[in-house]
Amino acid sequence: MSSVVTAKDLSLTFATSDGPVHALSEVNLEIEKGEFVSFIGPSGCGKTTFLRTIADLEDLTSGTLEINGMSAREARQARAYGYVFQAAALYPWRTIEKNIALPLEIMGYSKPERDKRIERTLDLVNLSGFAKKHPWQLSGGMQQRASIARALAFDADLLLMDEPFGALDEIVRDHLNEELLKLWRRTEKTICFVTHSIPEAVYLSTKIVVMSPRPGRVTDVIASTLPDERPLDIRETPEFLAIAARVREGLRAGHSYEE
Numbered sequence: 001m002s003s004v005v006t007a008k009d010l011s012l013t014f015a016t017s018d019g020p021v022h023a024l025s026e027v028n029l030e031i032e033k034g035e036f037v038s039f040i041g042p043s044g045c046g047k048t049t050f051l052r053t054i055a056d057l058e059d060l061t062s063g064t065l066e067i068n069g070m071s072a073r074e075a076r077q078a079r080a081y082g083y084v085f086q087a088a089a090l091y092p093w094r095t096i097e098k099n100i101a102l103p104l105e106i107m108g109y110s111k112p113e114r115d116k117r118i119e120r121t122l123d124l125v126n127l128s129g130f131a132k133k134h135p136w137q138l139s140g141g142m143q144q145r146a147s148i149a150r151a152l153a154f155d156a157d158l159l160l161m162d163e164p165f166g167a168l169d170e171i172v173r174d175h176l177n178e179e180l181l182k183l184w185r186r187t188e189k190t191i192c193f194v195t196h197s198i199p200e201a202v203y204l205s206t207k208i209v210v211m212s213p214r215p216g217r218v219t220d221v222i223a224s225t226l227p228d229e230r231p232l233d234i235r236e237t238p239e240f241l242a243i244a245a246r247v248r249e250g251l252r253a254g255h256s257y258e259e
């Protein structure tokens with residue numbers, strides 16, 4: 001297996017007017033190709049910061065970080081990943097297809113190539129037929145699927161997802177979790193996924209990274225023993241509950257976890 005993300009002793013401190021904020025402290029982590037890795041931890045423990053560092057939106061203070069053997073800057077220039085934000089962040093005045101087209105336009109893809117990619121990614125997220133709609137004509141879950149399509153459109157191997165389903169109700173979220181797992185299996189992408197939900201982390205992941213409160217450290221890395229094929233009712237099995245218990249324990253050991 002080849003390594004997609006390698007962090008060694010990665011620390012990140014923000015300089016603020018109130019003094020330094022230690023967001024990440026000596027994070028060591030290796031993510032292999034094709035893994036589905038969830039990051040879970042209390043609010044403010046640096047999950048988003050870690051994703052943003054991979055995406056070259058933040059500079060690390062010390063340590064090293066490699067993405068596909070490149071620096072974060074080189075990886076960004078090589079378009080090594082797609083990013084899905086907490087809110088769908090679609091432009092309301094653009095149709096769904098034009099939202100997906102935007103990064104492709106910026107990257108200089110030809111119109112036929114753009115059209116091909118839009119059709120393929122809309123199909124992947126089960127939104128074929130909605131290309132000409134505007135975001136406000138779609139439900140919250142569909143909007144989030146459209147933003148996943150946009151992140152998939154440049155076909156990067158790595159998908160960074162920052163709590164993409166956090167704002168959705170539980171039924172929609174369950175459905176999207178199932179869809180995302182299918183999509184992951186079909187596309188064989190590597191996914192880094194931030195969540196606050198223990199069941200979501202356990203259901204989706206091949207590996208769960210438990211983080212402690214500020215300064216964010218990795219307190220446990222749990223390799224899932226669940227099969228790749230996961231119907232939703234797997235969440236009631238003893239194996240699932242045992243992994244969830246270990247995540248909960250890791251969160252407690254890290255500090256108080258109140259939610």
Ligand SMILES: Nc1ncnc2c1ncn2[C@@H]1O[C@H](COP(=O)(O)OP(=O)(O)OP(=O)(O)O)[C@@H](O)[C@H]1O
Binds near residue numbers: 044046
């Ligand atoms: N640009 C910045 N300048 C100063 N401090 C920052 C900046 N960005 C984040 N922080 C601080 O760094 C810490 C980590 O923030 P981050 O958003 O990564 O946490 P998180 O685990 O994703 O939280 P949440 O679960 O609430 O989204 C927080 O204390 C936050 O206030």
